[in-house]
Amino acid sequence: MENNNSGINSSSIVNILTLRYDPNLKPNLPVKTWNDFKPNTHSLDINSIEESISSYIEKKIEHFNVKHVSIALSGGVDSTLVLSLIRKVKPDLNIQAVSIRFADSVDETNDAAKIAETFDAEHHVVHLENYLSELPKAISMIKMPFWDLHWYYVVKKSQSLSKVLISGDGGDELFGGYTFRYEKFLSLTSDSSTPKEKLLAYLDCHERDRVPDQENIFNHKSNFTWYHIHNHLLPFFDNELSRLEQVFLADYNGKLLYNFNPINTNIIKNFNMELLTPILNDNLLDIAPHIVTSEKYNPNTNLGKLPLRSILKKNKHEHLVGTQKLGFNVNTINLWEKHGKNLCKEFLSDARIVKDGWINNHWIKKHLDSPELDVKYVNKFFGILAFEVWYRLFITKEMDSNSTLD
Secondary structure (H helix, E strand, O other), X not given: OOOOOOOOOHHHHHHHHHHOOOOOOOOOOOOOOHHHHOOOOOOOOHHHHHHHHHHHHHHHHHHHXXXXXXXXXXXXXXXXXXXXXXXXXXXXXXXXXXXEEEOOOOOOHHHHHHHHHHOOOEEEEEEEOOOOOOHHHHHHHHOOOOOOOHHXXXXXXXXXXXXXXXXXXXXXXXXXXXXXXXXXXXXXXXXXXXXXXXXXXXXXXXXXXXXXXXXXXXXXHHOOOHHHHHHHHHHHHOOOOOHHHHHHHHHHHHHHHHHHHHHHHHHHHHOOOEEEOHHHOHHHHHHHHHOOHHHOOEOOOOEOOHHHHHHHHHOOOHHHOOOOOOOOOXXXXXXXXXHHHHHHHHHHOOOHHHHXXXXXXXXXXXXXXXXXXXXXXXXXXXHHHHHHHHHHHHOOOOOOOOOOOO
């Protein structure tokens, strides 16, 4: 985020507020090229995938020599599979499962509770009335202006339960879990589409990440241009891969590398815990990208993560998960109406990022009082709020990390 002159890397601000990740970050996971996603001709071996995940779990738990572990349990395919395999390889391990219940949002914690009970894990639910309340504390840990930080609350709870936290991260990127994106992308493109047409369609599939007047958000210091955004994405779509393989490539080299994984790692370190990501083990990082698309995703049923579902089915656990992807999911419209709108009015009416030439005040005034703000704009305002909080923490240094947004 920082450079030697103003203290801010302008391209990082543009990336985060446009893509919701920053490729300027140094990733913890390996960057992949299109050659890494070329499909192989070998038949899929479900047993080897299960063994790879199980072996990682067993070795890591033995390495840390712990009798208690925590797991972030959303109730989806990834966390359910990982929990099932933890119990399979470590039948006597004490497992603490942590879920989040967001106020005024779809509540899947009852499903998570049943899953936890199935695998003899003690279940804990974190109730979040105001998801944004501890944003300053979370941002002070990650040192980046992101707002969607449910992981902070998962780790905060887990630290009192164990020293090791396990997640199901990576299932979506390695095994084709973003089905809502694939269906739309295929409808917007054809095999004859140009690389530029495909990258524009890919951006259209990220409805929460940008708004129609995206370029008007920024002021002169941000140096926003679509050229730099397109230039970053173009290599993912200018190659010999099929259309969906190109999407898999772009997804892997996006939020996973430059948002989820570095953020989760930073938060874990701040709470002095160890993070285990069994699906992101070295072996699967090598072999999973090469799995042919038809063995990851079924376009007829719009069902993804087929290998992981097959492992659940093989072990007679497929009934525990549904077909729709939700995971840890806050209803941003309700959050906006109850807390977000007032917080944005408070912080952005005298925003330092406006005064110092980063964000366009006209854009804020134009949309802030809209009676029915579209979810895209709500997400964008939350991103700008996070930028303002980050700015007051690290640039003007007028905000304390223990401040709360209530």
